[in-house]
Amino acid sequence: MCCSHLLFLSALIEEDKISRLETFLSECSDRPALVITVSRVATTIDISPQVASKVLQELAKKDILTTKYALRCPECGTLLKRYNGLNEVECVGNICYKCNEKFDVSPEEIEIFYTINDGYFFREGQHEKEVDYSVSAAHENSLKFLIESGGINTLLFNPNDSEYTILRSLFSDVFNHQTTTKAKGDTLERLVAYLFGLCEAFKAGEIRTSTNQIDCFVANDFFCNLGIFGQIGPRIIIECKNEEKTPKVDYIEKLGSIISLANAGGQANYVRLGIIVSKAKPPRTYKSLANRFYLSNKIVIISLCKEDLSELVEKKKNLLEMIERKMTEVVMETTTDLRRNGIYNA
Numbered sequence: 001m002c003c004s005h006l007l008f009l010s011a012l013i014e015e016d017k018i019s020r021l022e023t024f025l026s027e028c029s030d031r032p033a034l035v036i037t038v039s040r041v042a043t044t045i046d047i048s049p050q051v052a053s054k055v056l057q058e059l060a061k062k063d064i065l066t067t068k069y070a071l072r073c074p075e076c077g078t079l080l081k082r083y084n085g086l087n088e089v090e091c092v093g094n095i096c097y098k099c100n101e102k103f104d105v106s107p108e109e110i111e112i113f114y115t116i117n118d119g120y121f122f123r124e125g126q127h128e129k130e131v132d133y134s135v136s137a138a139h140e141n142s143l144k145f146l147i148e149s150g151g152i153n154t155l156l157f158n159p160n161d162s163e164y165t166i167l168r169s170l171f172s173d174v175f176n177h178q179t180t181t182k183a184k185g186d187t188l189e190r191l192v193a194y195l196f197g198l199c200e201a202f203k204a205g206e207i208r209t210s211t212n213q214i215d216c217f218v219a220n221d222f223f224c225n226l227g228i229f230g231q232i233g234p235r236i237i238i239e240c241k242n243e244e245k246t247p248k249v250d251y252i253e254k255l256g257s258i259i260s261l262a263n264a265g266g267q268a269n270y271v272r273l274g275i276i277v278s279k280a281k282p283p284r285t286y287k288s289l290a291n292r293f294y295l296s297n298k299i300v301i302i303s304l305c306k307e308d309l310s311e312l313v314e315k316k317k318n319l320l321e322m323i324e325r326k327m328t329e330v331v332m333e334t335t336t337d338l339r340r341n342g343i344y345n346a
């Protein structure tokens with residue numbers, strides 16, 4: 001008989017495999033030295049590494065496991081550092097204490113591990129200090145494998161149930177409650193800062209400069225520039241529009257000029273993405289204006305409205321995938337719906 005609390009995995013694996021996984025996790029809980037990795041789960045319960053990777057991410061999403069990372073020397077294979085989040089990874093200037101190899105980090109050297117959170121499986125829990133991370137290198141445990149199997153957006157934006165509860169409540173504060181105009185403005189900004197802060201690579205908050213107030217300033221500290229992270233650049237500037245009516249068409253120029261200032265009139269490449277978050281839908285001319293702005297300034301300005309926020313909050317769509325799709329729409333000035341033809345899910 002299958003234990004009930006892993007049944008949410010039945011969309012990914014069959015019931016007998018769920019039950020084998022359960023036994024495996026229970027053993028890991030008793031013997032913390034058994035590190036949980038994609039390769040170990042794939043071998044133990046006889047599934048492909050791709051599926052094992054998805055299963056482990058689902059368990060992390062449900063707060064049963066925590067995702068951890070470690071850096072392996074590309075030359076001698078020694079595990080050198082551990083990280084709690086990918087935003088802690090320093091890209092350049094690493095030196096192996098064992099073989100003196102100097103190297104810059106690439107996703108091949110980052111290993112992904114999982115630990116069991118206290119309170120799950122079923123006894124006293126897996127004690128962090130006893131975990132032995134010195135498992136042998138396997139490509140399917142690397143960040144590179146995860147990126148290749150299309151999992152980077154889900155790895156870095158994977159809110160858990162309690163974070164979704166907070167998101168839904170912030171969303172409802174913006175759209176369902178009657179408050180004063182000022183309070184309404186603050187709540188949209190709060191929702192946006194919280195949403196972007198949920199991406200492991202980002203830090204988000206309001207900042208003031210000598211000339212402007214920036215509703216939400218996002219620092220992208222992800223060490224590698226694969227997938228969407230190659231396109232968005234080090235910083236994102238977000239403007240929040242609280243009006244119930246369609247935003248005015250000059251809003252692209254306005255945000256564009258703030259970004260141009262930050263980029264020292266095109267001499268720097270500090271901000272490559274601007275986002276306008278509005279309650280109402282963008283004007284119909286938005287995409288062609290944004291495209292024109294991109295062609296002359298190499299800055300992409302995308303738009304998120306209530307409908308998009310609802311997809312992210314209620315339907316749990318992936319924020320990074322949505323940003324990627326919207327950037328593609330502006331850069332290519334697409335007339336096709338990129339979700340309908342299956343290129344993007346969000």
Ligand SMILES: [Zn+2]
Nearest residue numbers: 073076096099
């Ligand atoms: Zn080494």
